[in-house]
Amino acid sequence: MSINLDVLIVGGGVQGLWLLNDLTGLGYSVLLLTKDPLGQGQTLHSQLRIQGGHSFSDEPLVRRFREATNEHWRSFIERYPEVRAFGDSRLLFLYRSNERAIEQEETWRNKYQLNFQQYQGNLLNNLPEATSDSGIVLESDETWLDGQRLIAALISTTEVRQQICHGEVTEIILNNGSVQKVRAMVNGNDLSFKPKCLVLAAGDGNKPLLDNTIDGNKESLFARFNNFDNKNYTVLVVKGNIPPLTGFFQEFGGLQIFSRMVDENEIVWLVPYEGIESRLQNEVEKVTRFLSQLRPSRSQQDLLWGFYTGRKVEVTQEIQPTGRGRKIAVEAVETCGVGNLFVALPSWLTLAPVVSRRIVDQITESIAPTTQMFNLQDHGLSSYNEIALERWRTVDCSSWKQFREDNQLEEVY
Numbered sequence: 001m002s003i004n005l006d007v008l009i010v011g012g013g014v015q016g017l018w019l020l021n022d023l024t025g026l027g028y029s030v031l032l033l034t035k036d037p038l039g040q041g042q043t044l045h046s047q048l049r050i051q052g053g054h055s056f057s058d059e060p061l062v063r064r065f066r067e068a069t070n071e072h073w074r075s076f077i078e079r080y081p082e083v084r085a086f087g088d089s090r091l092l093f094l095y096r097s098n099e100r101a102i103e104q105e106e107t108w109r110n111k112y113q114l115n116f117q118q119y120q121g122n123l124l125n126n127l128p129e130a131t132s133d134s135g136i137v138l139e140s141d142e143t144w145l146d147g148q149r150l151i152a153a154l155i156s157t158t159e160v161r162q163q164i165c166h167g168e169v170t171e172i173i174l175n176n177g178s179v180q181k182v183r184a185m186v187n188g189n190d191l192s193f194k195p196k197c198l199v200l201a202a203g204d205g206n207k208p209l210l211d212n213t214i215d216g217n218k219e220s221l222f223a224r225f226n227n228f229d230n231k232n233y234t235v236l237v238v239k240g241n242i243p244p245l246t247g248f249f250q251e252f253g254g255l256q257i258f259s260r261m262v263d264e265n266e267i268v269w270l271v272p273y274e275g276i277e278s279r280l281q282n283e284v285e286k287v288t289r290f291l292s293q294l295r296p297s298r299s300q301q302d303l304l305w306g307f308y309t310g311r312k313v314e315v316t317q318e319i320q321p322t323g324r325g326r327k328i329a330v331e332a333v334e335t336c337g338v339g340n341l342f343v344a345l346p347s348w349l350t351l352a353p354v355v356s357r358r359i360v361d362q363i364t365e366s367i368a369p370t371t372q373m374f375n376l377q378d379h380g381l382s383s384y385n386e387i388a389l390e391r392w393r394t395v396d397c398s399s400w401k402q403f404r405e406d407n408q409l410e411e412v413y
């Protein structure tokens, strides 16, 4: 016997949960299945930066980032102010050349309507000497989220909480160009669901699920997923007496620092880099060089270091980045030619609300809501609301000396 419902969502990250809220609000009978604690995937591995779109050169993409930030996230944060991690985060770009900085500022302002300006003040009394002499800092406000509070806000209503179940989707069965059946292990039982629409919001779990879809013509249906870029993304975690700085410091080899406040007395820097562990040495070198300029007298022994690796998934439009910005899929939603299947193309957490809106638009066009909410108890299922920990909070930071030994790093000072 299959369980009937309007929409089955796979994945309890920011994307699946945002969509669950939107669909529940419209009266659809929805169930979200997730195999790990909520947020456990990329969502709570990320720095949770809500970005305006300045990292991308694609105009439609910049517009979508702006729309997500101005419209959806702003009203969400007004409703749940506690999700802000860092009240007055500023995003800083440091340029050696004044011409380059001015040109960039004009592009952001005039072409993309992104609000950047030259930073005039004394940056926490901490900016490296060299930069104040011969560089320009551009700044903009950005919002950082507290991951656990974000998930808590997304499951704050009873209706939503009662439509989440702990379970792993194992197989999607297609028939005549539409999803016929979905199999899942739920509470140790092999169950079968018959949703009118299926949404995959499983992050890096989307690809194995699509690979495991039963259909004769798989190659052509899922060709687009050849551009699925599934890479390791490591975040170096630095704790200690460090300033709350967030920015891109180009003269330090494009060093990116994202700072998070643990409490009033503790700041953590999250320094991401894409790639392999053998490059870690370079990243550490950049950070230590930067730190030595911020606080020349500081001792490295004051710092704690650690790192974690997450899976960053992007569906790229073109494999190679063009210009300075990167390209990711503008469409955001893929149907793979299957009428009632929607795949959220993972890219940025910032875009989750606009991706959700796109999926909702397509669902409302094709089916009307059933009048009754999906009731877990009717099917002997129980609701699942466990929230994962933000990854950086769980990193076991050892001393610098230990960190160096563990990772066989050479002395960089």
Ligand SMILES: Cc1cc2nc3c(=O)[nH]c(=O)nc-3n(C[C@H](O)[C@H](O)[C@H](O)COP(=O)(O)OP(=O)(O)OC[C@H]3O[C@@H](n4cnc5c(N)ncnc54)[C@H](O)[C@@H]3O)c2cc1C
Pocket: 010, 011, 012, 013, 014, 015, 016, 033, 034, 035, 036, 037, 038, 039, 040, 041, 042, 043, 044, 045, 046, 047, 048, 049, 050, 051, 167, 168, 169, 170, 201, 202, 203, 204, 205, 206, 209, 233, 234, 235, 272, 310, 311, 312, 313, 344, 346, 347, 348, 349, 350, 351
């Ligand atoms: C290190 C790192 C830093 C990042 N920084 C940022 C940032 O600062 N700002 C930003 O906007 N974006 C950032 N991103 C990207 C962002 O995190 C992702 O785009 C976003 O979190 C994707 O959310 P999601 O809900 O689609 O996927 P996920 O959060 O990965 O959730 C997918 C869920 O699906 C579940 N699942 C998988 N397979 C199955 C299955 N078969 N059955 C049931 N459940 C399943 C998993 O348990 C998981 O919880 C970053 C990513 C990484 C890795």
